[in-house]
Amino acid sequence: xxxxxxxxxVELVTTIILIAILSVVVLPRMLTNSSYSAFxxxxxxxxxxxxxxxxxxxxxxxxYRVAVDPQGYQLQRFSNLACTTVTAPTESKRQFEGGxxxxxxxxxxxxxxxxxxxxxxxxxxxxxxxxCINVIADETLTISIESQGYIHGR
Numbered sequence: 001x002x003x004x005x006x007x008x009x010v011e012l013v014t015t016i017i018l019i020a021i022l023s024v025v026v027l028p029r030m031l032t033n034s035s036y037s038a039f040x041x042x043x044x045x046x047x048x049x050x051x052x053x054x055x056x057x058x059x060x061x062x063x064y065r066v067a068v069d070p071q072g073y074q075l076q077r078f079s080n081l082a083c084t085t086v087t088a089p090t091e092s093k094r095q096f097e098g099g100x101x102x103x104x105x106x107x108x109x110x111x112x113x114x115x116x117x118x119x120x121x122x123x124x125x126x127x128x129x130x131x132c133i134n135v136i137a138d139e140t141l142t143i144s145i146e147s148q149g150y151i152h153g154r
Contacts, residue, residue: 038137041100042153045135046143048075048094049114049151053124055090056116063117064090070110072096081117083125100137114145122149 045066052064052075063083065076074093079085096102104112106128115125126132129147131154134140142154 038100038135038139038141041096041102041137042135042141042143044094045073045102045133046151046153048073049124049143049145051075052114053116053122053149053151056118056120057122060118063115065116066114068102068110068112068114070096070101073102081119083113083115083117098137100135103134103136105131105134105142120149123147124149124151 048066052066055077056062056064061081063078063081065078065083067074067076072093072095075090077087077090079087101110103110104126113125116122117125124145126145128145130144131142132145133143135143135153143151144154145151
């Protein structure tokens with residue numbers, strides 16, 4: 001009795017479908033030059049701003065700054081309310097990845113500071129009420145800082 005070996009039609013179709021799904025979903029993410037998500041950067045930066053805001057509200061004699069430049073951002077602590085005498089960075093600098101960056105909407109600058117002093121009740125130094133910062137990565141999103149101090153993404 002001669003038995004033929006090989007793949008069945010069902011096995012071949014299943015394999016082709018799996019390869020098609022992988023090529024549509026996985027490969028474009030692996031081959032793009034910006035794999036860094038704007039949503040991820042926005043959420044991380046909002047967390048950093050809120051952290052600086054809370055630290056300033058809990059330490060009345062100090063100022064906290066989130067310093068942004070084209071390479072990344074860093075939380076800094078100052079020993080006075082005027083944000084002039086830097087004590088030390090409270091954290092290491094977080095580098096942007098995959099061509100992502102942050103820009104100030106009012107001036108389109110990629111180097112800026114967001115200060116929170118202990119006497120400001122959580123209000124930032126940016127004179128904006130609403131959309132303040134663009135988050136640019138695989139798409140563009142905004143971060144809003146309201147006049148009452150509420151920080152959120154849009």
